[in-house]
Amino acid sequence: MTEGKLKAEWPSRKVVGDVLTPDDSALQAVRRRHEIRVLASLVAHGHRTRRELEEDTKLSRTTLSAIVGELRDRGVIIDTDQTVAASGRHGRPTKVLTLNPEAGAAVGIELGRRRISISVMGFDGSPMSTELQEVAASLGLDAKVGRAVDMVRQLIQDGRIKPETIIGTGIGIASRHANPLSLADGAEHQLDPQGATLDALRAILPGPLLWDNNIRLAAMAYGKDSDDLLYVVLSAGVSAASVSHGTLLRGGNGIAGELGHVSVDFAGPQCWCGRHGCLESYINEANVLAEAAHRGQAFPSIAALAEAAADGNGIAANIIDWAGELLARAVVGATVVLDPSRIVIAGELSQFGEPLLAPLRRALAEQHLDLGARVVTIGVAPFAPTAGSDGAAHLALSRWAMEQGH
Template identity: 40%
Template sequence: MPELTEAGSTERQIVEILLAEGPATRLALQQRLGISRPTLSGAVTRLMGRGLLEETGMAAYGEGRNGRPQALLAPRRSAGAALGIELGRARVAVTVTTVDGTIHAQKLTTVDSGLSIQKRLGVALHSLRTLISAGVLNPSSVLGTGIGIAGRHLPSTLDGSGGTTDPEGVSFEKLRKLIPAPVLWDNNTQLAAVRHLGELTSGVGRAGLLYVVLSTGISAGIVDGASTFRGGHGTAGELGHMCVDPAGPSCWCGSRGCLEACIGLDVVIERARAAGLRVDDISGLAVLANDGDAAARHLVTEVGRTLGIALSGASMLIDPRRIILSGKLASLGPRLLDAAEREVNARRDAVMLPRPELILHEGSEFDASHGAALSALHRWGANFMFKTQSPDH
C-alpha cells in the first residue's frame, strides 16, 4: 500500500476517530487532531466529495451555551456495514450495523444450552441467509464480522500469513464463504463491554469502565480507552471465580466460595426458595422485594453485599471510574445496587480512594452481537472505506 500523504493521513485520522467515537463537529475534530481550521475544512470537503462522510444532525449544546449549533459529521451510512454475532450459551444473536454504527437489523434465536459452538454457528448462518434473502444484508457490503463466544475463548490472533486462526474445535469456513470479509472473535462479555463505548464521551469518560454481567455465570469486561483489557493470557474478567468466601459453597470449578457459586442466578433462586419464598424466577423475587416482603428484601441486600465485596476487590486493582451492572440479576433493582455500592464505597473510603460510579443496566439480548459488530467496525472500517470508496474504484 502506498504511503499516505499528509492530507491523506489527516483524512484517515478523521474517519478513524468518527468510526471509534461517533459523530463529532468540525471544531471538535480540529481540536482533537490539533490542526488548523483550513486543514480540517479541506480534509472534510474531500471526504464528503468522495462520499465517505455526511452531516447527520446538529450538536446538542448544554444550558448556557450560546452561538449557532454546529453540524455533526459521521461516516456515510451507505459506505458499508459491519456484522456481529453472539454464540451465547442459550441464544444466537445477530446484529448488522451501518458503517456509522447505527443498528440496521437484528435477529435472535433461542438455542439449547448444550448445543456445540459449531452448531450454534450453523444457527447464525441460517439467520444470515434469511437476512440476505430478504434483501436486508448484502454480503459484499460487509467490512468485517465480529463473533462473541460464551466461555473461555482467547481473542483472535494473526497466523503466519496475516490472517486469523479459528478458535480451537470450531471452523468459520462456511461463514467466510457466505460473508467474504475478515473475522475476529472474543469472549461475548468482552464484546458486550465494547457496545457501551458508544455511550461514553471521549477522553476521561472512556477511562476505567468495568462492565459486569450478572447471570447464571458472572463475567466482566474491562475497558480502558477505546479497547478492552485482556491481561497477559487474554482471560482478564473472570469475576465469577473471584473468591468472596473461602468457606463458602462449592463451585463447579472445584473451588469454594466463588462469586457465581454464592450469587449466580440459579443460586439466588435456590436461596429464595430455601427462605420460604415462592418464586419461579428472578423477576418474582424482585416483585416480592419491591412489595415489601422482609425475607425477599433481606436476600436481595445480602446478594448486593456479596457482589459489593467482589466489586471492591476488582476496583482496588483496576480503579474503574464507572461500574455497569448488567444481566438478569440487575432486575433486582435499586436495593441490589445500594447494597453493592455501600460495600464498595466503605472499602474505598477506608483507604481514601475515589468512589466509582455504579450503574444498573439490565441490558439487551443483543449487547454482545452489537459490540461484536462495533469491534469489527473499529478494526476494519477505515481500510474498507478507503479501499472501496477511493476515486479510482
C-alpha cells in the same frame, strides 16, 4: 454467484474453490489503506468533494479516482444530489460524495448461551439492522455457528446485509476467550474457538473476522471512549469485562474479567474451577432461586423474586441483600485494581435494582484510600438482547480502522 461476479463485488479478495479468502499481496494491502483514508474522511465530515478528498487523504487524483470508483461500485459511497460551489471554478457546481446510509459496514454476531443475535452497523457506528433467535442452552457451539450462518444468509437474501459493503465481522461467544496473541484475521486467520470452526461465516461475510468472549464485547456497547468501565453480568453465571477509554482489557492469557471466580468465602463450596467460595457458585440464577427455596419460599423466576421483594416479601428482600453483599465483596476488590469511573450491573439479577447495589455503595463509601478524589458511578443496565452483537459490530469497525493506522 460466478467467480467474475465475486471479484467485481469484492476486488480486494480472491476466490479459492467456493470460499473467499484474503488476498495477501502488498498491492491489496496498500489499496485497503487507501480505502480507509477515504472512508475516514467521509465519516469525519459527512460529505466531501473529490478535491477535498484529495487534500484529506493525500492520494493522487488517479489513485483516488480508482478507489472512489471501486467503493461506489460496491455501494459503499454514493454521489448525492447536493452540490457545492468549488473554489477556482467560478461557482461551477460540483458533486459531493457521501457514505451510503443503507450500506452496513460491520456485522456483529453473538453466540450466547440461550440466544443468537446479529447486528449490522454503519460506517459511522449507527445501527442498521438487528435479528434475534432464541436457542436451547444445550445447543452446541458448532450448531450455533450453523444457525448463525442460516440467519446471515436470510439477512443477505432480504437485503439487510450487503456483503459487498461489509469490511469486517465480530463474533461474541459465550464461555470462550480469545488468545490475546490472535485477536483478528490478518495474514492468517485468528485461532478458532474450542468446539467450532468459524470458516462457514468467513465464507459468506467478506472482510476480516474477529471473535472474543460475548460479555467482553457486550461491554463495548455500553462503554464510551472516555470511560473506565467495569461491566458485570449476573445471569446463569457471573462474568465481567473492563473497558478503558474504548480499549478492552484482556490480560496476558485472555481471561481478564472472570469476576465470577473471585473467592468471596474461602470456606465455601468448591467451584468447578478448583477454588472454594467463588462468587459464581453463590449468585448464579439457579442458586439464588435455590437459596430462596432453602429459606422457606420458592419463586418461579428471578423476575418473580424481584417483584416479591418490591412488594415487601421478607424472604425475597433478604435474598437480594445476601446477593448484594457477596457481589460487593468481589466488586470492591476489582475497583481497587481497575479504578473504574463507572460500574454497570447487567444480566437477569440486575432486575433486583437498587437493593442489589446498596451493599456495594456502602462498601465503596467506607473505603478511604487517601489517594485523591474518587468518583464511581454505579447503575444497572436495562436488558438489551443484542448488546453482545452490537458490541461485536462496533469492535469489528474499530479494529478495521485501527489496523489501517487510523
